[in-house]
Amino acid sequence: MGGLPEFWLRHPPGWQARVLWPLGALYGLIARLRRHAYHSGWLRRGDVRVPVVVVGNIFVGGTGKTPMVAWVVRRLQASGWQPGIVSRGYGGRATSWPQTVHPDSDPALVGDEPLLLARQTGCPVAVGPDRVAAARRVVAAGCDVIVSDDGLQHYRLPRAVELVICDGARKLGNGLCLPAGPLREAPGRLATVDLVLSNGYAPELTPYWFDLVPGAMRPVAAQAVGAPRPAPGETVNAVAGIGHPERFFATLEAMGYRVIRHSFPDHHAYRPDDLAFAGQWPVVMTEKDAVKCAGFAGENSWYLPVEARPDAQTASQLDACLARLNRCQSR
Template identity: 50%
Template sequence: MNRLDHYWYSVNPVALLLLPLAGLFCALALLRRAAYRSGWLRSTRLPVPVVVVGNITVGGSGKTPLVIWLAQFLRAQGYRPGIISRGYGGLAAQWPQAVTADSDPRVVGDEPVLIVRRSGCPMTVGPDRVAAGRLLLQQHDCDIILSDDGMQHYRLARDVEIAVLDGARRLGNGFCLPAGPLREPAGRLAGIDLRVGNGTAAAGERLMTLQPQAVLHLRDGTAQPLESFRGRSVHAVAGIGNPARFFQMLRDHGITVIEHAFPDHHRYSVADVQFGDGLPVLMTEKDGVKCRAYGDEHLWAVAVSAQLPDDFGRQLLSLLAR
């Protein structure tokens, strides 16, 4: 995460010093969006509905579990969903790229590999979401596309926008980059179709909670309930947008946590997850995608699933029916 992240969640001298730059950033973001809305910059519409899942802040807010939930929900309703994403952190020499369950996360990004493994849906990634969407439709018979992130990728026309907010950190100090975490002014939320609060929800938001499903051994794939670690000390590893949320979830299940927080999308080495004391090492599923190759007997990944109220699904279907 950017070194300024420490200053983004309070009003402090550093943030105030950067306010002139934040004002410029906000103005440019507003002008860019206005250029697309007026037609001066052109958006491209794909031949199937597009649902964008994103946020207006920098850093993770829980988009990946929601995308997986949406893919499973839409498939249960008879849709044939496909997924696109930027492939953040991927080092592919050429874009767009198709993603499979066996793709190298160093090439296509960690979150796409996790999404494909959990959702079973086809997925393509690339900085140009339009090109990624076209490749997806060329290779698969999809009738709806979920865009993981891309709220600000206005070149891709969208039919439904879903914003995910971190229920604890919310919008931070409310300032745009670089004084705060906002990619766009807070007023942008008013025009979004559905707003989801991860952990806690404010007025007008649907509550999403992340429930642990199993703890998966990275070497042999065996699964145990999280409760089997209750009363034990573990090393907890998290390279996500808000590691504190993962650590607290473990504590809520009676686990004594030794914290090891890394930047979002961290590129792990063996030394990062070996502590030499024989204690179990519990990490997020996204981290487990990158650490599975190490084959250490102490490494486990905690799988979580999003839980949302019934009316969220009904409202989504109503929006798509338009």
């Protein structure tokens, strides 16, 4: 569970990708025409009245985008901006949109990543399929800049800065568009954005990169007491319902844990039975999963927070992009 088709990641492309290549080429062409229609004015963008920073990707799987959104928001806050965050709210089942996300919101209604960002950053967050409407919601709350978690292909949303996050391990997969490969847009799209960042060092893809640095494990249930924090060398039941579960498992192994892998689909709606594993090993999950499991996780359940940490050159380039916000016109 939780993985991508193996042939999407095979390079050079295998027979499955070659069979699906015409559909992938058509998908890429439609994506390019949509972008051109908005860029040329054939289709009109919404007006949100403040600059927008889009942190997105062209790869359908998880790339570490959400931790970088939190980094950008904190950088803007440190520079005197009052940022707000908008997101699609994948997995949210609210009956009306947009939704304002509060630290105590129900992730089943608003989605896991927006709730995580609301708790981490403390800034206004709004979600909905129409990101323009969500952006207007946070502007009405007093925000003077918007950071869009994903939305690179939501061209109705204007943008002053486009940041694209790539996975340093999987890179661009086989380099083909859906359904022949994992890309939402053709690789040439990367040449049009302000900055391409890699989660993990990948100089053949981009010179700019960041690591996801783990912090200390914390109990999933806020009131949990008694169980000792798992120590390196112990066996743990590792739970990940994210776009790239293997990255989380590899992080735990690098920290010295013996890992029993339990992967779930991205944005999985957890039930208590999902965490009922044989044996007495601690359960360790991602922070994104923890926001959905806090109500029923056992006292020996933990989450591992991670923080995006760019190298000095990358941080300087990001700062240069954000410094242009006062001068940029949304495009």
